[in-house]
Every structure is written in C-alpha cells, then in structure tokens.
Amino acid sequence: DGGITQSPKYLFRKEGQNVTLSCEQNLNHDAMYWYRQDPGQGLRLIYYSQIVNDFQKGDIAEGYSVSREKKESFPLTVTSAQKNPTAFYLCASSIIGTPNTEAFFGQGTRLTVV
C-alpha cells in the first residue's frame, strides 16, 4: 500500500541530546514537509523540500535540520539548540507542478523531552 510512514510514534529525549525523526514515503511525491503541532494549535511549517538535495526553511526552522538525499526520505533532526522541542511532529508529502493536490500526512511522532 502506498503511504507515508513516520517512526517512531513516541520518542523521549534527554535535554541536550539531538534526535532524528524518520519520514519515508512510497507515493513518488516530489515534495515533502515537516510540521510541528503544539497542544490545541495548528500546524507550523519547519522545513520543506521540493526536490532531492534541496530544501527550504519554513516559519520555525531554528533548532532543526533536515536532509533530502533520496526522494523517498526526509529525516528531521531536532538539535539541542531547539529550546522547546516537546511537540507532535507531522511529516507530509505532495505532488508539485499540478495544482489542487492535497498533502498526505504520516501518523506523526510525539516527542517528549525529559
């Protein structure tokens, strides 16, 4: 089945440690996105990528890093520089070049800093 997979579903991290969240899609989508969601809030864009080996900062990129070495994969690293990393992280993918196409979401990773 085609889809977008995030792992792990729950992640605990000690303060001062970097952690990497996985996102893989087999939908053959060119674009991939990372969003952060805090309780009772909407989605805020962290980074997005429209082609392999290229990505752009979103609205809240500070303290995060990404890579796009393969079309299928777009991992997000939450660095120790991110001051308040506890949140729900959502990865999405979409077609580009064709308007009116929706983004497809993974099931999310809930990160807790302990």
Added chain:
Amino acid sequence: GQNIDQPTEMTATEGAIVQINCTYQTSGFNGLFWYQQHAGEAPTFLSYNVLDGLEEKGRFSSFLSRSKGYSYLLLKELQMKDSASYLCAVRGTSGTYKYIFGTGTRLKVLA
C-alpha cells in the same frame, strides 16, 4: 505576510448544520484545503477549492471567495464522530508549493 484565521472553538448539536469560517491573506494562491484532525492523530483531507463557489462532497461542502480571501466548511447532519479539529490551509505558488495552515477550529458535537 501570510495570515490564516479561524475561530478557535465551536459547539453544535447532533443532527444540526455548522459552518466553520476561514479568512486568509497570503502571497500567492494555489488552492484552499480543509482537513479534519482527531485528537492525537494525523490530519485527513476533506476538500479543496481553487475557483470561487461551492464544492459539495456528501455531508461536507466548502465555499471559496478569492476576492474576499474567505472560505467556509459546511458540515450537515452532524454526528458525534464529527467532533474534531478542522484545519484550513492555503497552498502557495511561484515555485513554493508549501501549505500554510490556520490554527484550526475545535468542534464539539453534543448529543
């Protein structure tokens, strides 16, 4: 700048009709999207509008006025399972096909 506004919370009764509004100001427009999100889960796509007018999809309809920067999602024959957050998102143009989301509207359906 980019700004998408939605009411924070709404309450409605089972079987009723509810309208959730969304106003937006964005640089570039390539479609407006509505998603449903249950607590702790990923958003699921409901509908999109690119041209002005009403799009109907079963119990859900969405309306767009590009000149007014305004959209609404209409839910008919409300069911308890419709209790969720509803997210409005605008997709950009000019090579930046990113989706910008509003803060979402939490809908509570009461028996």
